[in-house]
Amino acid sequence: KFQKSHVSSGVQVEKYKKKYLPAQGNLSRRIKSAPPRDLGSSDKGQAALPREPLQQVNFPDLEYKNKEEKEEEIQGEISHPDGKVEKIYKNGRRVVLFPNGTRKEVSADGKSVTVTFFNGDVKQVMPDERVVYYYAAAQTTHTTYPEGLEVLHFSSGQIEKHFPDGRKEITFPDQTIKTLFADGQEESIFPDGTIVRVQRDGNKIIEFNNGQRELHTAQFKRREYPDGTVKTVYANGHQETKYTSGRVRVKDKDGNVLMDTEM
Structure with missing residues (x-):
C-alpha cells in the first residue's frame, strides 16, 4: 500500500510542479535522519512477559486523498514566494504542497497533521498526541506516546518498547522477550518458559521450566536440582x-574421582 501511495503521490506532485510551481523554493526538507536500528538483530540474547496490544496506525492513501480533494470545494489557494502552494478547503482542512514533493495536511481542528515526505517517509500527529513516523526505506514504524513511551515495529516482526525510565523491551518474532534495565541488568524469557537474568557484575542466573536452576560466575557454574542436589563445575575443570x-x-577435569564420602 505504501509503495502504491508513493508512486501515485509522485505523479500528482509532478503535475502540481508543472502547473503551479515554476521555481523551486525554500522547503521543509526536514526528514528524520537514519531510521532506528533494532537492538536485538545481532544479539538476541534472551527475553520477558506478554506484551500489550498496540494500536494499529493506518497511513493515508495519497491516491485516494487526491481524488477526495477534487471532490471537495477549495475556499482559497495561496502561492508562497518560496514555491510552496497552500490550499484551504471549505471544511477547514489545509493542504500544503512543497516544491520538492513533500505534502503536509492539517485537519480543520489542527489536532491531526500528516506530512508525507518526498522520500516516502510519513509522519502523523494524532489527536491523542501520539506521533507516528514511518520510515519507508526500512519499513519501520516509530510511535511516540505523550507519556514518553516509544514503540518501534520493524519489518522483521521485531517490536521494541523504550520506556521513560530507561528500560527497553525487545519482542522477537519467535515471541522471546528481552528486557534491558537502566541499571545494566537484563532479563530474558523464552517461549518454553526458561528465564535468564544477567546481573550487573556479569553473573547469570538461569531458571529452567523443569525446576532446575543454574548460576554462572567467572569462578564456577552451579546447577541446582529440584531434589536438592547441587552440582558445581569450577574454572579449573x-x-x-x-x-x-x-x-x-569430587572429580578432576578428566572425570577421575578425587573424593567420595561414601567410598
Whole structure:
C-alpha cells in the first residue's frame, strides 16, 4: 500500500510542479535522519512477559486523498514566494504542497497533521498526541506516546518498547522477550518458559521450566536440582556434587574421582 501511495503521490506532485510551481523554493526538507536500528538483530540474547496490544496506525492513501480533494470545494489557494502552494478547503482542512514533493495536511481542528515526505517517509500527529513516523526505506514504524513511551515495529516482526525510565523491551518474532534495565541488568524469557537474568557484575542466573536452576560466575557454574542436589563445575575443570543425603563427590577435569564420602 505504501509503495502504491508513493508512486501515485509522485505523479500528482509532478503535475502540481508543472502547473503551479515554476521555481523551486525554500522547503521543509526536514526528514528524520537514519531510521532506528533494532537492538536485538545481532544479539538476541534472551527475553520477558506478554506484551500489550498496540494500536494499529493506518497511513493515508495519497491516491485516494487526491481524488477526495477534487471532490471537495477549495475556499482559497495561496502561492508562497518560496514555491510552496497552500490550499484551504471549505471544511477547514489545509493542504500544503512543497516544491520538492513533500505534502503536509492539517485537519480543520489542527489536532491531526500528516506530512508525507518526498522520500516516502510519513509522519502523523494524532489527536491523542501520539506521533507516528514511518520510515519507508526500512519499513519501520516509530510511535511516540505523550507519556514518553516509544514503540518501534520493524519489518522483521521485531517490536521494541523504550520506556521513560530507561528500560527497553525487545519482542522477537519467535515471541522471546528481552528486557534491558537502566541499571545494566537484563532479563530474558523464552517461549518454553526458561528465564535468564544477567546481573550487573556479569553473573547469570538461569531458571529452567523443569525446576532446575543454574548460576554462572567467572569462578564456577552451579546447577541446582529440584531434589536438592547441587552440582558445581569450577574454572579449573573440577566437579563437585553434593547430594541431599549429605554425600559429596569430587572429580578432576578428566572425570577421575578425587573424593567420595561414601567410598
